[in-house]
Amino acid sequence: MFKHASISTKFVLAVVPLIFLALGTSAYLNNRYQEQDMLEQAQASAQTYAELIRKSLVEQMVTKERIDDEYLQLLGSGGEIDSLHIYFMTDSLHLRDIYQSEDRFDRLRRREAEAHMNAHTHPVFLTGVPTWSRKGQVLNAIIPFKAVARCQQCHEVAQDHVLGVAEMNISLVPLAQSIQKNWIRSFAVFLTFTLIVIIASLLLYRLLIARNLGRLLEATKQIGSGNxxxxxxxxxxxxxxxxxxxxxxxxxxxxxxxxxxxxxxxxxxxxxxxxxxxxxxxxxxxxxxxxxxxxxxxxxxxxxxxxxxxxxxxxxxxxxxxxxxxxxxxxxxGEVRLHKVEISVDMFVILLVQSVKTSLEQSQVQLRVSNNCKRIARFDTERLLRSFVNIITNAQDAMPNGGEIRVAIDERDKMIRFVIADTGTGIPPEIKGRIFEAFVTAGKKKGTGLGLAITKRIIDQHGGSIDVKSERGKGTSFTVEIPVF
Incomplete structure (x- = not known):
């Protein structure tokens, strides 16, 4: 089916799948890139949020010399953060002497016990390196609070010493929805642009190529037909x-x-x-x-x-x-207009026998007729009669010492079939394929060589056919088929 399609159809069938493959590949790569960008944005947001928390905690510690539980609870609610937990390890705070009191240590140990740090939090205290993990559309971030110069007012620690960590879960749903909307928008724009390009290409193809190809094809057909x-x-x-x-x-x-x-x-x-x-x-x-x-x-x-x-x-x-x-x-x-009339096959055969009987008798050639068709047909009687007379005359010439000509008529598939066979010398093999050409005389000593050429032309004009079989020394048989009407 594909090989019979037009060039424009083949172009569409070949190019469109490639375009959609390119579109799918581009969409996949773009989606992966945007997902990576989304994670980087979420990590940056977590870092920024953790830094704000660290600064606020330092400010409270410097100004109020303590961190309120209510403030810690307030940090973990609202915004883009699904959950927030602040973890401290009392032994890693190294408070200066002026801040060491039983009440403070009790409060710190209570917070530490209530925090229930998980297995991923403790290594951050030791390494100071934040950890990230993704579960579905939630990003889990564990970010250390490293000491700065201002922290040393309350803690006897070096800079970058981990004083605590913030564990937060950030929802990626808003970012994912934004990415999906952008992807759908980009896909729609790309698809629209692709369709416009395909339609424009087809129009240009028809205008600049198909029209000229059509003219060339039509001219080729005209030349093929001989025009x-x-x-x-x-x-x-x-x-x-x-x-x-x-x-x-x-x-x-x-x-x-x-x-x-x-x-x-x-x-x-x-x-x-x-x-x-x-x-x-x-x-x-x-x-x-x-x-x-x-x-x-x-x-x-x-x-x-x-x-x-x-x-x-x-x-x-x-x-x-x-x-x-x-x-x-x-x-x-050349070809002339036929004048067909209705005539019974019986009458046509009688006219044919009358036309050749005398000549055949003089040449001592016997004529045997077998007519099994009794219907009415439409012939140009005069011209078709001349065609059969030409065939019989040729058969007569092929039997100079006498012989026999058999004419059999029957009907098959709305075609009247005439078989004319003789017992003559046969047609020479070298001219058998050319006997219906003009001036081919088949070795006869008289005649123009036009008889069979005219015969074939008349039979063709009747919509019929003529075939010949011949064997050297045994005779020739002509089979003529003519439509009934």
Whole structure:
């Protein structure tokens, strides 16, 4: 099915899947990039939020010398943070002496006990490196609070010493929804642009390529049918199609000139053949007529039978020249309009037998007819009768010492079939394939060689067919099929 489609259809079927493959690949890579960017944004937000918390805790510690439980609870509620926990390890605070009191240590140990640090939190105290983990659409961040210079007012620690950590869960849903909206928007824009490009490409293809290809195809069909008169239309272009069109038009012009030369040459050859055939074929009967006339003109006293023989020679010679003249006239006319009339096959066969009976009897050729078709048909009776007479006459010429001609008629699939078989010498193999060509005489000593050419033309005009089978020394069989109507 694909190989029978037009070029534009093949283009769409081949390119569209590639476009959607590229679109899918681009969407996948873009989605992965945006997911990575989303995680980086979430991590940056967590870092920023943790830094704000650290500064607020330092500010409270410096100004109030303590951190309120209410404040810690307030930090863990609201905003983009799903949950927030602040963890301290009392032993890692290293408070200065002025801040060490039983009440403070009790409060710190209570907070430490209530915090329930998980296994991922404790390593952050030791390494000072934040950890990140993702569970579905939630990012878990554990970020250390490292000591700065201001922290040393309350703690006897070095800078970057981990005083505590913040564990927070950040929802990625808002960012994911934003990414999805952006992806859908980008997909819609890309798809719309792709469709516009495809439609524009198809329109340009039809305008710039398909139209010119259509003209070339039509011109090719015209040339294929033998018509070289129609020039290739359209404005010539400088592109490859324009060059192809120009080359094609040049080829058409050259073919037309070559055809005209061939036709002219064939016409001259045909005229020469016809002239040669006319001179050669008319010479024999004219010679016979001339001899008979000379004998009659001398006025010698001869037997009446001899006079009758000379008159018969004159009559036969005139008849032969009339027949040849009619054949030449029919052949030169080409195809003529048929005048079909309804006639019974029985009547047609009777007319055919009457047309050839006398001549066959003189040549001692027996005619046997078997007619199994009793219906009415539409023929150009005169021309079709002439066709069968030509076939029978050729069969008669192939049996100079007498013989038999069998004519069988029957009907098959609304076709009337005539089979004409003789017991003559057969057709020479070297001309068997050319017997329906003009001036092919099959070795006969008389005739123009146009009889079978005219016969085939008449049968073709009736919408029929003619076939021949021949075996050298055993005879020839012609099969003619003619439509009933």
């Amino acid at each position: 070289l008169e129609i020039p290739l239309t359209g404005q010539p272009a400088d592109d490859e199609l324009g060059q192809l069109s120009a080359a094609f038009e040049t080829m058409r012009v050259r073919l037309k000139k070559a055809q005209e030369k061939i036709i002219h040459s064939e016409r001259l050859s045909m005229i020469g053949q016809m002239a040669s055939s006319i001179v050669h074929d008319f010479r024999t009967p004219m010679t016979s007529i001339n001899l008979a006339i000379e004998s009659l003109r001398e006025g010698k006293e001869v037997a009446p039978e001899k006079n009758q023989q000379w008159y018969r020679i004159i009559h036969d010679g005139i008849q032969r020249m009339a027949t040849m003249a009619q054949e030449l006239l029919d052949f030169s006319r």
